[in-house]
Amino acid sequence: MAERMSPSADRVVLILGLLAEHPAERLTLTEIATRLGLSKPTCLGVLGSLTAGGLLTRDEDKAYALGPALLRMGSAAENSVAPLDLMRPYLDGLHGRLRAGCLIVGNVENDMVVLDRRGTLAEGDARDFVGERFPLVPPLGLVNHLWNPDGVLEDWLAREPLVRLDPEPGRLAAVAAGARERGYVVERAGGPTDIGHAVVAQLVSSHLPEPVLRRVCAHLPPTTFREYEVPGEEDPRVPVSSISAPVFDRRGRQRYLFTAVLDRKLSPAEREDATAAVVAAGRASTEALGGHNPWDTAAR
The missing domain is CATH 3.30.450.40 (GAF domain)
Known part of the structure; x- marks a missing residue:
């Protein structure tokens, strides 16, 4: 089972999980990478994709938080x-x-x-x-x-x-x-x-x-x-x-x-x-x- 897992998908899960555990905080690239033990270039690529998809938001201070697309997903999950x-x-x-x-x-x-x-x-x-x-x-x-x-x-x-x-x-x-x-x-x-x-x-x-x-x-x-x-x-x-x-x-x-x-x-x-x-x-x-x-x- 472990051989079928995707490292890229794992990083997505880790980042979303981290931000979900701290919904009142906005975390920078450095803070996210440090807390998860990821390299900043790798982390930046995942953050960019998640932000483009509306799963995260990025403010003027370059800090990230959960995005509006997750609300739609959460509502769909509740009704499933x-x-x-x-x-x-x-x-x-x-x-x-x-x-x-x-x-x-x-x-x-x-x-x-x-x-x-x-x-x-x-x-x-x-x-x-x-x-x-x-x-x-x-x-x-x-x-x-x-x-x-x-x-x-x-x-x-x-x-x-x-x-x-x-x-x-x-x-x-x-x-x-x-x-x-x-x-x-x-x-x-x-x-x-x-x-x-x-x-x-x-x-x-x-x-x-x-x-x-x-x-x-x-x-x-x-x-x-x-x-x-x-x-x-x-x-x-x-x-x-x-x-x-x-x-x-x-x-x-x-x-x-x-x-x-x-x-x-x-x-x-x-x-x-x-x-x-x-x-x-x-x-x-x-x-x-x-x-x-x-x-x-x-x-x-």
Whole structure:
């Protein structure tokens, strides 16, 4: 394999990697050559080609930085199948650790889409769900927006809901604040009169005609969003339906979601292990995609 590698291509990789590691700096030819252990004539030729192709920029002080062509490449990579390939190993690891049904869900335009799955989501339910699309319309999609800017969450909430909403004052703000602080959100089993998003999702996935779906939803009790836990409400007597954690892109936007479907009571130790596993999968995927979590104060 080593015999097939190109020294010229290696230099390109080294230079782009160096500048990507120091995005706030502009480096001169001498600085780049010194840090990489390359000769200045060799380095100059590579820099010239990269600058001509828009992969680098060169200012009046003859210092170099990453160029605009890389933005187009990065955007193309984000929208390709590559992100899913990078996240799948963490989905496998999460399923192996928790032995539960695990999902990767993505925000695709105005829908949330199940991109991949490991394990079954409910006993006796053999449906695949991969490729299933759900409209990002309340009450569907709250978890897909919890880690986005407040304006995005407000825009989602302003859409015409499938079911009447009746959250207690400050409930959604508390759920969002807790999720951003902890890095995950817990969905609990609702009471007999609670209509959570899972019930509506099941109706949507039945592919009823739109008029019929709206008519059925109109007869459902209102959604209170109490299925989403606020810090301080932890109770081992209440079954945990699922635990979810976000994956961010390079702009700091929530792009994907890891969800472990548990549907059982958890001891404090089991809960700690499960939340740690889901958060770790989200963080590792964010890092693999070159993203960053804007709510992670420890990383600022």
